[in-house]
Amino acid sequence: MLVILTVIGALVVVKYVVWLLWNPAVFLCRTIQELVSRKTFVEKYGSWAVVTGSTDGIGKHYAMELARRGVNIVLISRNPQKLGNVATEIESSYNVKTRIIVADFTQGTEIYTHIEQELQDIPVGILVNNVGMATEHPTRFCSESLQRKLELMRVNTMAVTAMTRLLLPAMLNRRCGAVVNVASAAGAVDCLPHAAVYAATKAYICHLTASIQGEYARSGVHIQTLTPFFVSSNMTAFSDALHRGNLFVPSARVYARHAVATLGKLTNTSGYWTHGLQMVLLQTLPVWLQTKVVSVFTYFIMIDYKRTQRINDEK
Numbered sequence: 069m070l071v072i073l074t075v076i077g078a079l080v081v082v083k084y085v086v087w088l089l090w091n092p093a094v095f096l097c098r099t100i101q102e103l104v105s106r107k108t109f110v111e112k113y114g115s116w117a118v119v120t121g122s123t124d125g126i127g128k129h130y131a132m133e134l135a136r137r138g139v140n141i142v143l144i145s146r147n148p149q150k151l152g153n154v155a156t157e158i159e160s161s162y163n164v165k166t167r168i169i170v171a172d173f174t175q176g177t178e179i180y181t182h183i184e185q186e187l188q189d190i191p192v193g194i195l196v197n198n199v200g201m202a203t204e205h206p207t208r209f210c211s212e213s214l215q216r217k218l219e220l221m222r223v224n225t226m227a228v229t230a231m232t233r234l235l236l237p238a239m240l241n242r243r244c245g246a247v248v249n250v251a252s253a254a255g256a257v258d259c260l261p262h263a264a265v266y267a268a269t270k271a272y273i274c275h276l277t278a279s280i281q282g283e284y285a286r287s288g289v290h291i292q293t294l295t296p297f298f299v300s301s302n303m304t305a306f307s308d309a310l311h312r313g314n315l316f317v318p319s320a321r322v323y324a325r326h327a328v329a330t331l332g333k334l335t336n337t338s339g340y341w342t343h344g345l346q347m348v349l350l351q352t353l354p355v356w357l358q359t360k361v362v363s364v365f366t367y368f369i370m371i372d373y374k375r376t377q378r379i380n381d382e383k
């Protein structure tokens with residue numbers, strides 16, 4: 069009996085250690101492969117990338133990081149002036165070309181016809197489905213309007229689905245390319261009270277991407293899910309503590325630099341090392357405890373949101 073229990077215990081420990089070290093080991097091996105092959109992103113994936121939601125935050129800095137590696141960028145966002153500014157910033161910083169497409173992802177299917185027309189003559193090698201919308205601050209399901217929930221669902225689920233359907237076929241034909249779907253740790257945990265619709269849409273992205281990864285595993289196209297925890301950006305500006313950033317809440321620039329470094333190496337990653345640690349810790353917990361931890365955390369975020377609001381009102 070003791071022997072059986074020892075064997076079971078040993079198997080559990082081995083499984084846990086393998087699970088824990090899998091991503092770091094794969095990352096290390098692929099980094100060595102990359103150094104040996106000396107292939108640039110352009111050689112690996114193609115000369116153009118499309119980044120949605122690229123006028124601010126993670127999307128903007130992801131686009132800048134790809135441009136730094138010599139990739140031409142198509143920026144898609146809703147604000148023409150901000151798009152122009154980011155395009156100028158990229159072209160003046162790096163020796164690449166840019167294109168801009170104005171599209172509001174809260175709108176219906178007509179925007180995808182427009183995007184398809186604009187992208188007709190561009191061989192897109194990398195698609196970064198980054199655009200996303202969150203609840204303005206953590207709030208209960210019934211405290212937020214239906215209109216906002218429907219917009220959030222369109223931006224977070226329709227955009228990633230439509231853009232992937234639009235651009236993946238050409239990558240499959242060329243047998244090279246990359247699709248990066250920016251989900252969130254919110255979609256990787258079992259539930260997220262006070263951000264229900266956001267978390268549900270991000271879980272959609274995780275599932276969608278995992279399924280597509282399965283379908284096209286040997287296609288030559290790298291399909292990646294990014295599941296960041298908090299990043300300091302406009303999306304987290306509702307909380308002073310989050311917006312200030314810290315070791316666990318990197319700036320969008322720092323986050324994007326690390327996330328781009330995982331492209332082609334990891335298929336599912338939180339994209340930043342301290343986020344990886346948080347993910348491991350959370351996923352180690354039993355679901356009931358994970359739910360409690362997440363609930364307590366959102367409670368403190370809500371308190372900080374109210375404090376931030378008070379400070380802003382007093383200014």
Ligand SMILES: NC(=O)c1ccc[n+]([C@@H]2O[C@H](COP(=O)([O-])OP(=O)(O)OC[C@H]3O[C@@H](n4cnc5c(N)ncnc54)[C@H](OP(=O)(O)O)[C@@H]3O)[C@@H](O)[C@H]2O)c1
Nearest residue numbers: 121123124125126146172173174200252298299301302303
């Ligand atoms: N920040 C975090 O803590 C965090 C954590 C996990 C996952 N994520 C995910 O990371 C992605 C980027 O987040 P972020 O923090 O960088 O957000 P952000 O700073 O708010 O930037 C969002 C970008 O998307 C654009 N955008 C927003 N709504 C749009 C719409 N309806 N149509 C077209 N463009 C639109 C914004 O354009 P404007 O410049 O016009 O606003 C901006 O360029 C999102 O998918 C988000 O869910 C973020």
